Structures are given as structure tokens and as C-alpha cells.
């Protein structure tokens with residue numbers, strides 16, 4: 001996973017709520033067995049509409065998605081995170097996220113930032129008024145800054161540390177192999193196995 | 196202070212706890228399927244890691260499989276299924292491939308084999324893993340990075356979610372099903388209502404549900420945004436499990452039941468959030484929009500966006516009506532459908548098929564009607580009871596097991612603009628095929644709708 005400390009970029013205002021992961025990447029795109037090439041499937045159905053915001057050349061190269069509430073609900077497909085990252089997004093800002101999507105994001109180094117709905121609206125308004133508006137997302141200070149707007153966001157210390165260091169979860173867990181083994185020795189004998 | 200069921204099961208699985216870190220949680224059962232696992236196995240190979248406990252892992256082919264006999268014609272789907280076969284063989288994981296008697300939708304086969312038991316932790320790279328919570332297990336969906344993590348370590352780092360009680364008071368009226376109940380719950384609390392929580396479904400109406408009904412309810416916990424949903428195990432649970440291939444037997448059974456009986460929320464336990472639902476007021480429930488929270492009683496009409504005070508909900512409703520091609524004020528019973536789908540991990544079990552057959556017996560369908568058993572085991576049971584003959588006589592299609600029309604990954608899809616009454620769990624835009632329009636319903640309403648071609652309750656026939 002790539003480390004995330006601070007990122008400054010332009011933003012795409014996505015004025016929709018309940019952006020489920022079936023919209024972020026439709027199921028037909030999930031048939032791939034590789035981890036690459038998902039940017040083409042990002043919002044595939046919506047992108048067929050020429051007026052969809054991602055089709056506006058003014059937002060080309062933007063790296064921060066600012067969405068309505070309940071972003072990433074529904075299916076657990078991590079492909080949604082891959083698609084956003086491969087398209088070029090480093091951050092998604094919304095007032096609420098689907099739990100699994102948020103988890104998947106932090107495993108991959110895509111930063112989900114929770115801000116109050118009125119702040120999200122202000123950022124959307126700013127990006128709409130001037131697509132060149134830059135937003136800085138500072139994980140060190142847990143802050144989002146744009147023009148005279150400064151907003152703090154919450155993220156737990158552990159996840160923040162992992163993102164700042166770009167650490168692989170599995171490697172961290174394997175440091176506790178002894179504890180896992182000890183736990184396994186105490187498991188109830190009736191628990192099922194698949195063999 | 197007492198503890199909730201979810202807290203008890205969680206505590207039982209903590210491998211390591213440290214200040215300022217998520218708990219390291221042991222995983223008792225890991226279910227995998229072809230869609231969310233290939234990149235996880237690749238990750239293992241790249242890092243030179245192995246599967247720590249292949250015997251706590253089971254794989255099935257479900258999302259991509261066609262539900263008519265024969266090979267997979269789409270080469271991309273076929274590659275994905277073949278990749279799972281290769282990975283299962285390489286890492287020593289039991290797999291139920293297409294055509295195998297044990298094959299089926301991942302959340303149907305776990306309970307069917309007796310692998311899903313009270314007090315366990317169960318994960319799968321699939322959000323409907325919450326289904327298994329019906330047995331009093333903590334079961335939740337994970338992404339592919341976490342699939343890799345569980346394969347490599349049999350654990351997951353996670354913060355314990357908050358707890359939420361959904362108290363269903365009173366009894367469900369005759370003709371009102373588990374599906375109607377969960378759709379009504381989601382409409383009440385919203386698609387984000389359960390975010391960050393494990394929901395425990397409680398109350399008389401829940402206790403009276405069969406295991407299959409409980410699975411339908413827990414299955415859709417994710418549609419309310421919940422991390423997981425569960426129900427305390429009781430005699431209904433034990434009876435369902437007794438004698439299943441992987442259930443404990445002999446002395447182990449007695450010891451297991453003694454333990455399972457302790458798996459209930461203490462009387463003095465406190466939930467972080469409590470929601471009450473009055474079961475007695477419920478009627479058959481259907482969705483009209485493009486998220487599972489956009490539902491209403493079948494007897495009502497398509498709502499007008501102005502009815503929603505919240506501006507976000509209002510604009511979501513406007514968009515949904517446009518996508519669904521519906522006009523506010525239209526009675527839901529007047530909505531015509533092209534296709535009826537009975538199946539999925541929500542309603543693809545034997546009781547669901549029995550319920551549909553009861554309505555279709557001696558009647559004819561007027562729409563394209565797909566009846567898809569959730570597993571080959573369910574298919575066999577249904578055929579032993581002769582249900583397939585009932586479906587065929589009614590003019591419905593009787594298929595092989597798979598996810599089928601629950602999602603547009605296999606040949607069973609809607610065409611753009613087509614409308615379905617579906618017993619699945621998601622009415623998202625394009626979920627059943629690009630441009631398809633989905634109304635979520637119970638198996639009973641699905642069957643009655645197939646007979647009239649309009650959204651219909653059995654009582655209307």
C-alpha cells in the first residue's frame with residue numbers, strides 16, 4: 001500500500017446520495033481476475049450520460065471526489081476502491097460511508113474523509129463554481145483545507161498510523177503469530193472444519 | 196453490567212487486544228467464491244504466503260454460473276471460475292464446483308452443511324455474509340484485501356462495532372413474511388440506519404420465525420447499512436442444525452448446546468441504539484425506488500418526492516422515479532412487470548420455493564418467471580417434493596442453482612427498461628442488468644405477481 005500523508009488536488013462534486021458500489025463499478029466489471037484496468041469501469045453506466053460530471057473536461061485530472069451521503073453502500077466489492085484509485089482519486093469526501101467500503105479504502109490507501117454535510121456542500125459548491133479550486137487533505141493534521149475553509153476530520157490513530165506509514169496489515173498481524181497459535185489451542189473441539 | 200449477544204461472541208474471539216489498536220479477531224469459518232478471491236490468492240503468491248487454515252475455508256462457484264445446464268459460454272466468466280478451481284487445488288481448499296451436489300450460493304450452503312453454527316465468527320468477500328447471523332454468529336462481509344488477510348492469518352483486525360437492538364413487538368399477521376418485515380425495517384431506519392452497528396433482531400415476531408425466515412431477515416442487514424445482524428439461538432436453531440453433516444454429534448452436541456444456550460443478551464445489557472417495530476401493523480411490502488430503503492406497503496401508492504422533508508431524500512426519490520419510470524401517485528398494485536425472479540441468498544431456500552409453489556399450484560404465469568434454487572441441495576429437496584412440476588405446469592422456468600438474476604454477472608439479466616418483481620436484496624440501478632428496474636418483494640408476492648403481471652399479494656388472487 002502507498003503511504004498517505006498530505007494530498008492537494010482538484011475536486012469533482014458528485015451530488016448524489018447512496019452511491020452504492022454497484023454504481024461505482026457495475027458487476028460485469030468484476031469478472032476480471034487481475035487488479036488492474038478497473039478505471040474504465042468506474043461509474044460505467046453513469047458515464048454514458050454526457051452530462052455526468054466525470055465527462056466534464058473541466059474536472060479532468062481531479063483527484064478528490066466529494067460526494068453526497070452514504071457513499072459506497074451495498075456490495076463488499078473492493079473493485080470499487082481499485083476503480084476509484086486507478087482513475088486517479090486519492091481521497092473521497094462524504095458525510096457518511098458504507099462500512100465495508102470505508103474499510104476497504106483504508107486497506108488500499110484511498111482516504112475516506114468524513115465531514116459534516118454542510119462542509120461537504122461548501123466544498124461541492126466551490127468545486128462547481130471553479131473547477132480549478134484546490135483542496136488539501138492533510139492526514140497528519142487531520143484537516144481539510146480549501147481557500148478560507150478549514151475543517152477537521154476524525155480518523156482513529158491506528159488507521160492513521162498505518163496509512164501514514166503505508167503498512168501492510170498482514171505483515172503487522174503476522175508479528176502476533178504466537179498469540180494466534182495460543183488462541184487456536186484453546187478453541188472448542190466441536191467447532192466445525194470443512195474437511 | 197450484562198453483555199449483549201454480539202459482545203459475548205466478539206469477546207470469545209479476541210486473539211489480541213492492545214490499547215489504541217483494533218482487536219485481532221479469530222475467524223472460525225471463511226467462505227469464498229470466484230469473484231472476490233482471485234486477487235487475494237495472487238497476493239498470497241506474490242508475498243510467498245500460504246493459507247493458514249484451509250480446513251476452516253470452503254469455496255463455491257455461484258455468481259458467474261449459468262442456471263441452465265452446460266458450460267459457461269462467456270470466456271471472462273469462465274476464466275474466473277477456472278481461476279478459483281486452480282487456487283482451491285493449489286492451496287488445498289474444499290471446493291463445490293458447478294454441477295457438484297454441494298454447489299450453491301455461498302450463503303445457502305454454509306447453513307445447509309451445518310457449517311454455520313451459533314457463536315462463531317464467519318466472514319466472506321460478500322456483503323450478504325450477514326445471513327449467517329441468523330444462527331447467533333457474528334458474520335460479516337469483507338473486501339479482497341481482508342480475504343487475503345484471513346487466508347494468511349485466520350484473523351482480522353477490527354474495532355468492535357456498536358450494538359443496536361431492533362425489537363419487533365407483537366406477531367406478524369397472516370400473509371406477512373420475514374421479507375416484508377426486513378423491507379419494512381429498512382424503510383424505517385434507512386440504508387444508513389445501521390452503519391457502524393451489529394444489529395440484534397429481537398422480540399416475539401423474530402423468535403417465531405423459522406430459521407429460513409431468520410436468514411432472510413439477517414441477510415438484508417447490510418441493506419440497512421449494518422456491519423452484521425444476528426438473532427439469539429434457541430430450540431428452532433438447534434433443531435435446524437441437528438443431524439446436519441458438519442453439526443456436532445454425540446457428546447459434542449450436548450456440550451455445544453449447553454454453550455449455545457448461554458448465547459443470549461443478558462437482561463441488564465444495554466444496546467447503543469434501540470429501534471422498535473410493531474409487527475402487527477405490517478402488510479406485504481415492496482420497493483418502488485433504487486435503494487432498498489425506498490419501500491412501501493403494497494397497498495399504497497408511489498410516493499411523491501415532495502413527501503420527503505429531507506432534501507437529500509427528496510432528490511434521491513426524484514432520481515429513483517425517473518430511473519424506475521414511475522409516476523408519483525400510481526397505486527403500487529398497478530405496476531406491470533416483465534419478469535419475476537424467485538431465488539438468491541435472500542429467498543432461494545426450500546421454504547421460499549414451497550411458498551411460491553403453493554401460490555402457483557394450479558395457476559398459470561403471464562410473465563417470464565425464473566425459479567432458481569439457491570443450491571443444488573435445495574434443488575434436490577424441491578424436486579423430491581415435486582415442486583418443480585408445479586412450477587413447470589404453471590409455465591415458470593425451473594433452473595439450476597446460482598446467484599442468477601440477483602446480479603448482472605451471469606446470463607440471467609433484465610434488458611434495459613425491463614421491470615422485475617424480484618425476491619433478491621438489491622434494487623440498485625442496473626443491478627439485474629443495465630437499465631433494468633427492480634422491485635424487491637417476498638416469494639409470495641413474486642408468485643402472485645407472476646400470475647397477474649402486476650405487483651400483487653396472494654390475498655388479491
Ligand code: SF4
Pocket residue numbers: 257258300301302321323539540541597598601602619620
Ligand atoms: S445471491 Fe445475490 S446477494 Fe447473494 S451472494 Fe449471490 S449475488 Fe450476492
